[in-house]
Amino acid sequence: SFSLRLNVAAEDGSDRLVSSAGTPDTQYRFRGLTPGRYTLTVRAVNSQGxxxxxxxxxxxIAAPAAPSFIELTPGYFQITATPRQAVYDPTVQYEFWFSDARITDIHQVENAARYLGTALYWIAASVNIRPGRDYYFYIRAVNQVGKSAFVEATGQASNDAAGYLDFFKGQITESHLGKELLEKVDLTEDNASKLQQFSKEWQDANNKWNAMWGVKIEQTKDGKY
Structure with a gap:
């Protein structure tokens, strides 16, 4: 069997006994613990005592520290935010908030920014995320005890023009040229019908992009994504 003693650090630096117990098992559950720094001492006990x-x-037992580093990876109409802790903690996830404009008062993040979700990292994706301008992530670590302070990270979407052309390859239709062509071309009934169909297909695709504000990616139990 085993003898257990659980102490917590007091404000004056001394240790205060929280609980003591004996158990024949190799596992024991302490309940009702409050935030603090604990020391657990275990002794094996034989049949003679x-x-x-x-x-x-x-x-x-404490709220997590704020992320020590946030990696922002640009993409086409998207930015991926990956926070890191100074010391790895498997119990920590992250809240992601997003804003088009910088929030000067960090205490106003929940009022001024858009909440994306909670995960290990996040892809903010939308046709409204365009190259050449800054976008702002506000991220804090969370666990079952509480939440850290927010950390700000500034990023931009990819500015690779050739990449955007490849991205849209096959999606650029006559609808992009429709307004100019209507001034120069006398459309037949058949051509006008085709142009309307192209316009509808492009609008449907655009609406789907607008709906993709965030893609939540979580870690599974086996450590895969």
């Missing part, structure tokens, strides 16, 4: 040498470990 003799105890072995103690083994100790420390752990904290």
């Amino acid at each position: 003799q105890q072995g040498d103690p083994a100790s470990t420390q752990f904290s």
Whole structure:
């Protein structure tokens, strides 16, 4: 069996006993713990009640630290935000907020920015995310205890003109030229019908892009995405 003692660090630097217990199992659950820094000491106990040498470990129950680094990866009409912690913590995820304009008062993020979701990283995707201008992510770490402060990150979509042409390859239709052509070309009934169909297809595609404000990507239990 095992003898367990759980101490928490007090404000004066001393340790205060929170709980002590004995168990024949290799697992034990402490309940009702409040935020703080804890030290768990375990001793093996034989059938005569003799105890072995103690083994100790420390752990904290606290809201996570703010992300130490945020990587922004540009794409075509999209930006991928990937936060990092200074020390890896598997219990941490991130809240993602997005804004077209910089928010000077970090305390106003929840009022002024758009909430995207909670995940390990996020792809903000929309035809409204265009090259040549700044967009702002506000990201904070979260766990079951609480949330960190927000961290700001500024990024832009890709400015690769050739890449955008490849991206739209096959999607540029007569509808893009319709207004100019109507001034110069006397359309037959058949051509006018085709132009209307092209215009409808492009509008449908554009609406789908506008609906793709965010793509949530979470980590599965086996560590894959």
